[in-house]
Amino acid sequence: MQDQQDNGAVAVVTGAAQGIGAAVAHRFAADGAPVVLADVSPHVAATAERIRSAGGRAVAVHADVSDESGWARVTEAAHAFGPVGTLVSNAYTVEIAPAHETALESWQRQLSVNLTGTFLGVRACLDDLLDQRGSIVITSSVHAWFGLPGRPAYATTKGGLTALTRQLAVEYGPGLRVNCVLPGPIRTAAWDGVSEEDRRQSAAQTAAGRLGDPEEVAAVVAFLASAEASYVTGASIPVDGGWSIYKASS
Numbered sequence: 001m002q003d004q005q006d007n008g009a010v011a012v013v014t015g016a017a018q019g020i021g022a023a024v025a026h027r028f029a030a031d032g033a034p035v036v037l038a039d040v041s042p043h044v045a046a047t048a049e050r051i052r053s054a055g056g057r058a059v060a061v062h063a064d065v066s067d068e069s070g071w072a073r074v075t076e077a078a079h080a081f082g083p084v085g086t087l088v089s090n091a092y093t094v095e096i097a098p099a100h101e102t103a104l105e106s107w108q109r110q111l112s113v114n115l116t117g118t119f120l121g122v123r124a125c126l127d128d129l130l131d132q133r134g135s136i137v138i139t140s141s142v143h144a145w146f147g148l149p150g151r152p153a154y155a156t157t158k159g160g161l162t163a164l165t166r167q168l169a170v171e172y173g174p175g176l177r178v179n180c181v182l183p184g185p186i187r188t189a190a191w192d193g194v195s196e197e198d199r200r201q202s203a204a205q206t207a208a209g210r211l212g213d214p215e216e217v218a219a220v221v222a223f224l225a226s227a228e229a230s231y232v233t234g235a236s237i238p239v240d241g242g243w244s245i246y247k248a249s250s
């Protein structure tokens with residue numbers, strides 16, 4: 001099996017302006033792939049510029065993953081380099097509130113970005129991905145498996161993404177591999193509002209004894225997209241420093 005790092009096809013990364021998505025985009029570019037960075041944030045242009053300054057090939061597309069017309073612009077930008085060989089569906093949104101305080105619009109917004117955004121990305125890139133015998137990597141979360149108060153819609157979307165991963169893997173295999181990563185506590189803007197004390201507590205509840213870095217997730221995404229992972233498909237891989245296997249009580 002060939003994968004994008006081996007054949008020069010394009011990697012599309014959503015939510016790539018910052019955090020895990022930016023680290024993934026940097027990693028693919030460093031590995032030699034042209035990268036399309038899609039994001040609603042205007043900072044995505046500067047992220048792509050940093051990749052180019054480092055010698056990589058990258059273009060930014062200002063696009064909302066939940067808007068189908070945005071996906072037409074993403075694939076058009078990709079085709080300036082070549083066919084899409086890897087799709088990393090990573091963009092997300094979260095609004096923290098218990099279920100009874102979650103407005104319908106908020107619920108639908110989170111499903112639209114996190115879940116429907118992935119569906120639209122897959123549809124937009126599928127022909128290329130099948131032609132390239134490529135790969136999809138979806139960013140889910142440990143919240144797919146574990147309940148944390150105040151995140152009913154987010155957790156639902158992350159659980160749905162693990163099911164979608166398995167579904168797509170059987171639907172489109174053997175021509176296409178589909179996997180997802182389940183990050184645990186990773187130091188990104190998602191942690192901006194979290195106090196030092198809460199960060200310490202989360203770090204203490206990992207076997208690794210610390211929060212992770214976006215590059216540590218990017219390394220697993222790069223592996224899953226590479227020919228090295230040619231017999232891995234439909235898998236949900238935690239990248240959480242052991243957060244999900246750590247229990248502090250007997």
Ligand SMILES: NC(=O)c1ccc[n+]([C@@H]2O[C@H](COP(=O)([O-])OP(=O)(O)OC[C@H]3O[C@@H](n4cnc5c(N)ncnc54)[C@H](O)[C@@H]3O)[C@@H](O)[C@H]2O)c1
Pocket residue numbers: 014015016017018019020021038039040041063064065066090091092093113139140141142182183184185186187188189190191
């Ligand atoms: N950081 C963590 O601790 C952690 C833990 C578990 C899972 N994750 C997952 O990792 C992924 C990346 O999160 P992060 O921590 O890097 O967050 P981040 O906030 O740093 O980055 C998210 C990016 O997604 C973009 N985005 C938001 N809505 C969008 C839309 N509609 N269309 C396109 N782009 C959009 C944002 O502009 C932002 O650049 C997410 O899927 C998140 O659920 C993160």
